[in-house]
Amino acid sequence: MKQEWSTLQYTVIFLILSTLFIGCNQDKGNKISFASKESSKFDSLARINPQEARRITDEVLQRAELTDNDSLFLQGYYYKTIINVNSGLSDKVREDSEKALKYSDKIGEENYKHKIYTVLGKFYVQNNEYTVALDYYLKARDYFQSQNDMINLAVSYNGLGILYFEMGDYDNSVINFNKAYTIYTKVGNKRGIGVFYANLGSVFSTKSDFKRANFYQKKSLDIFNSLNDTVSIASCMINISNNDRELKNYDSSFKMLDEALRLSEKINNDRLKERVLHNLGLNYLAKRDLKNAHYYFNEELSLSDKMKFAGGRLGALEQLSYVTKLQGRYADHALMTERYYKLKDSVFGSEVKQKIEELKWANEFEKSSLEKKLLLSKYQIEREKSSLLLIVSVMIGIVSVLVLGIVWLFFRNNKKSLKLSEIENERLQEKIDFEHLNFEKEKAEKEILKLRSVHQDLELETKNREITSISLQLLGKNNLMAEIAEILDKNSKTPNKIESDLRSILFHNQNQKKDWEKFREVFEKVHPGFFTEIKSRFSSLTATDIRICAYIRIRMSLNEVASLLNISLQSLHTSRYRIRKKLNLDTQQSLDDFICEIVTGNNNV
Incomplete structure (x- = not known):
């Protein structure tokens, strides 16, 4: 009880001193x-x-x-x-x-x-x-x-x-x-009203009510135009362009952003210019113009780096990661994704704690404001009744102290409840944030692994083709050299006989059937089961068709295949068309990709 009464006495003294301080500062x-x-x-x-x-x-x-x-x-x-x-x-x-x-x-x-x-x-x-x-x-x-x-x-x-x-x-x-x-x-305050309309428009944008949002943004723009407020004019134009983009009014959106960019450069405002560049990128992205979208997001990133503006860097990196993925530039996508998450972790790693701290500040301020109003009210009552008898003043003072004591006790208990609630919320939010960060990191790691797998498959395909080609060249070369050596070793032959034998060897080496058998033997070692698989699935294919499919499997060019078959390119195109019909391929399907996937069993026919 002694401790509580001493606190109440301290509160009353603070009330009197605060009032005197306010009175002393009225002259200012x-x-x-x-x-x-x-x-x-x-x-x-x-x-x-x-x-x-x-x-x-x-x-x-x-x-x-x-x-x-x-x-x-x-x-x-x-x-x-x-x-x-x-x-x-x-x-x-x-x-x-x-x-x-x-x-x-x-x-x-x-x-x-x-x-x-x-x-x-x-x-x-x-x-x-x-x-x-x-x-x-x-x-x-x-x-x-x-x-x-x-x-x-x-x-x-x-x-x-x-x-x-x-x-x-x-x-x-x-x-x-x-x-x-x-x-x-x-x-x-005319400008203040314009600011209110702009802010209200932003709120409606978050609720996806873009027509109503534009209504308030345009009211705001009219006011700022009348005041020649360049920064606010450009800001309103950016907001209107965002709403127009969501409403698919791209021409109007680009027009607003072009004018906002001109104004930001006129007044040398890099913060406004960064916002314009970001929204130009979003416009081009919405229209699937990936080249221009990449250009403006990259410009935004450069400007944000110059300003040391973390929010701009985050927005630019996030969009660049998405754009490079759509462009199929997987290495750049992985790099941008990694930079984005590193920056995000450094900027927002304590975001949940930050918001809890902000709410705690707000609660503390509201309580402090309420206590001050109550104290000031009690003091004014005492001052107005100062002309009454001493005993009445004492009684009123006692009642005031009791009321202040009840208020103080109420807020002390309420503060304890709020503290417990804040602790529970903090633990829950930290758990949610931790799980979210883990999920995002796992997602990024899976993307990187996928890119590596694609890269390894491409390398393996290239090496297979090189192995097949080298094996064929070595086999043909070794056979040819062995036959030539055999002829030259026979000293009894006349020069004419040697020339005749060499011509015979050249003729036999041009025999396509013999070359095909050699090719088939080496091919089977590199791609085992290919011929068995393709014959069992597509029995209507002829021997020539299967031979063309084998050349396609090792990624030979059209000119190379035509030369090996000793046919024209036009004939080869006709043969490929016939093979597509036999394989029942749609016009959108690639014959080369389909043949390359047969050996791994990835096609469902």
């Missing part, structure tokens, strides 16, 4: 309002005219250097952070945001500090670091809510909506988008 309202308006104007300028925004940023930092003014340094590095996030310059974002936060702490500028948090939240969402992003967005939302800064509060809500959307939690995403929209409508 004008400064915060001014900073908010000034930075909001630059946010719009950075989207509409990036070149002018860079010029202003350089000018601010030059004045800061000349005057050694900490406020100007803060302002300049904040501007640079916004520009770098919009341009996808990851390394610069971290460097410049650290400098901006250092100066905000140095001069005690909380408004700028929390605006930097919203920019960093957006940056870390783009880089799939959701836990870090959530931390920054919650801090910003908490602060702007306490300051009643509605414009920046709406920015925080919108950022949280995008974060939940990327995590696949569409219900929480829509809740936060609606909160932002309520504020944008109330303050008359």
Whole structure:
């Protein structure tokens, strides 16, 4: 009991100190309002005219250097952070945001500090670091809510909506988008309303309602066109092109992407350009133009490597793996698949833990917000009744303490239940993630083994043909040389007799029947059972037909076969057509592949 009462006393003291702190900071309202308006104007300028925004940023930092003014340094590095996030310059974002936060702490500028948090939240969402992003967005939302800064509060809500959307939690995403929209409508923020329509269109796209998604995206595009917001215009065009592709409106989709590519290059925004390249690849893939699809995904991969953007690399590698497989480039497919899974493991290996941590942060913040509201409410009641008698004030204080004690006990018990539930969920999610990773790895290994098997079969086929050809050449050569040597060894013969015998040998070596028997003898050693199998299955084949089939089996060219049979190519084509009829082959079936598979028993006739 003593421990519980001491905690309650501490809570009451915290309530009083918090209220005094809020009262002391009311004088800063004008400064915060001014900073908010000034930075909001630059946010719009950075989207509409990036070149002018860079010029202003350089000018601010030059004045800061000349005057050694900490406020100007803060302002300049904040501007640079916004520009770098919009341009996808990851390394610069971290460097410049650290400098901006250092100066905000140095001069005690909380408004700028929390605006930097919203920019960093957006940056870390783009880089799939959701836990870090959530931390920054919650801090910003908490602060702007306490300051009643509605414009920046709406920015925080919108950022949280995008974060939940990327995590696949569409219900929480829509809740936060609606909160932002309520504020944008109330303050008359036209751009904010346009952002809401774009986000709502993205939600409908995930639900495969592409016509409705395009309706909201086009409403958003009209608003951004009226504001000359280049980044948002290009982003809307990319979203509309995605919906058009799903609706099979390829001409419209390509038109939107071409214009978005032009805008991204105009403002030198590599992050936007990467999105355009990815979607151009998807368009060509949908149309089965594998050559162009491979080109644009490869361009996306190069640009993502340049930006050090893991999300872009993952998307490009995944699509390149699929495209090379469709192209039959199995070695490239295996390479892309291996690179994809290595990168995926490094980026998303802790994804399940990350999401649990994000949910825990959200729960903690909601509880903290509720406790703060309850404490503030109790304090206001005490303040309004300060004119009453002392005994009434004491009684109200006691009741307030009791209520706070009940609330605290309730949340303590609830927290324990949530903790147990989180532990169970974490174990379950880790098990599911582990099984999924094993399945993906086994699948990749099977693909690689299959490619190796195909490669080995091709090598074996080539070696068989080489063996057969070499054996025939050696056999013919040895027989010919033996006969010539025998004639030359007989010294009693006259030169005319020797010449006559040599001509006779040449004549006999041109005897096709004798050559065929020699060929058949060597062929049977390399492909045992071939002649027996083909005769038993296809009794209608003639001796010449079977001979042609044997030449096909060792992959002889048409010219080679025609020369061996001493017939024209036209006659050979006629013979092949006749063989196809006897084998009952469809027009789509390859005669060569069918004959090569007979010896392994792979055909069902």
